[in-house]
Amino acid sequence: MLGILIALVSAALSGWASVAQQRVASAVPVEDGGTLHLLGRLLVRPLWLFAFAVNMAGFATHTWALDRGGLLTVEPVISTTLLFALAFGAWWAHERLPATVWVASAFLVGGLGLFLVAADASGTGDDASDLRWLVAGVVIVPIVVVLALFAYRRTGPARAVAFGIVAGILFGVQSSLLKAVTLDWGTGLIDELGSWKPWAVIIAGIGGFLMQQAAFQSGSIALSLPPTVVFPPLTAAAVAIFVLGGTINMSGLHGVAVVAAVLAIIGGQVAIAKVEAGREQAKAGGAAPRAS
Numbered sequence: 001m002l003g004i005l006i007a008l009v010s011a012a013l014s015g016w017a018s019v020a021q022q023r024v025a026s027a028v029p030v031e032d033g034g035t036l037h038l039l040g041r042l043l044v045r046p047l048w049l050f051a052f053a054v055n056m057a058g059f060a061t062h063t064w065a066l067d068r069g070g071l072l073t074v075e076p077v078i079s080t081t082l083l084f085a086l087a088f089g090a091w092w093a094h095e096r097l098p099a100t101v102w103v104a105s106a107f108l109v110g111g112l113g114l115f116l117v118a119a120d121a122s123g124t125g126d127d128a129s130d131l132r133w134l135v136a137g138v139v140i141v142p143i144v145v146v147l148a149l150f151a152y153r154r155t156g157p158a159r160a161v162a163f164g165i166v167a168g169i170l171f172g173v174q175s176s177l178l179k180a181v182t183l184d185w186g187t188g189l190i191d192e193l194g195s196w197k198p199w200a201v202i203i204a205g206i207g208g209f210l211m212q213q214a215a216f217q218s219g220s221i222a223l224s225l226p227p228t229v230v231f232p233p234l235t236a237a238a239v240a241i242f243v244l245g246g247t248i249n250m251s252g253l254h255g256v257a258v259v260a261a262v263l264a265i266i267g268g269q270v271a272i273a274k275v276e277a278g279r280e281q282a283k284a285g286g287a288a289p290r291a292s
Contacts, residue, residue, distance in 0.1 A: 003069020006061055007077035013058035015084025018225055019092060020051035022216035030155065030217060035210045038217055075233065076113030082229050083109060089221040098279070101222055104271035111264025112230055118257035119237055119248045128243045130196075136243045144169055148211065151218075157277040160219025161227055163211050168231025170208030175232060176239040177201045223276045226269055234265075 025048070028041045042048045065074045082105055090097045144166055151162035181197050208228075215224035240246040250258060 003065050003067075003074055004077055006065035006068055007074045008080070010058045010061035010065055011078055011081040012084045013054055013061060014078075014081045016088050017051045017055035017058060018081070018085045018216075019088045019221050021048055021055070021213065022089075022221045022224060023092065024048040024051070025213050025216035026219075028217055030159075034152075035214050038213060039210060042213060075116045079109045079112045079116075079229060079233075082226055085221050085225050097222070098275055100275050101272055104268040104275070105222075105226070106268075107264045108226060108230065108268030108272070111261045111268060112233065114257055115237075115261035115265065116233055118254055118261060128245070132243050133197075136239065140169065140173060144207075151214070155218070157219055157223055157273060157280060160215050160223040161273055163215035163218060164224050164227030165231055167208045167211035167215060168228045169235050170204045170211060171228065172232040172235025173239065174201055174204035174208060176236050176243070177204065220276055220280065222272055223280075226272055230265055230269065 021042075024042060024045050025038065028038055062074075062078060065078075086097060086101065086105055147162050147166045147169075151159050151166065154162065177197055178201055181201055212224075212228050215228065218224065237248075241248060248258065249255075
């Protein structure tokens, strides 16, 4: 029970921090420069810095929740970060979100929670050979590069969602590698720093962070945040299966639950993107968005 309560606190902290960071980032025109220029502008904004500190507090409480409760208990609760963010964002902007966004978000969060429970990979190792990680890199890096280039060449909703997906993939890779890195600390700090894995964790984390801020700059919290919530566990699950040798039980009700979860996640994401794209077009055209 304590783990669930701590996870809710973590979700609320992360949700508020995401809204605050998005509001600051969205005030920086996309035309002003690239991602590093955006970061330079953000680092001098007190609200963004405070939100960053709150986000770190959310990460710390997330870690505490995992220590007090099991992974399958805590992670579905953490996914409610999206619901907290939508509520904080609507309150901050003094507007009502369409009911469609709330329903789609509930489907997305519920689907993610169901996936985390039903698709728990068994037989997953803590680490893999360098060759298996190399093959994973050959697959993942081109996907990330293509999506990032696509995002840079787009504006509006497509840019926000694409950057969010890239951030989510990178965060998922980071979490997958982080466990392998922590297992190797016993070999000594000097030996560990001579390995490629801690540097890959750092690069993936920084890259994911920058892509997330670019997503926040490009679209509303309802557009930019869902991919960064959904894709880390999906990416980690893919790594667990294809790199770490895990398997997912797809027989019987487990298989039905996994398929239903994936459909709920995809449907929720598509519905949110469609509604929010329409709302942003209406705002750009000077029309007030309608709440349904």
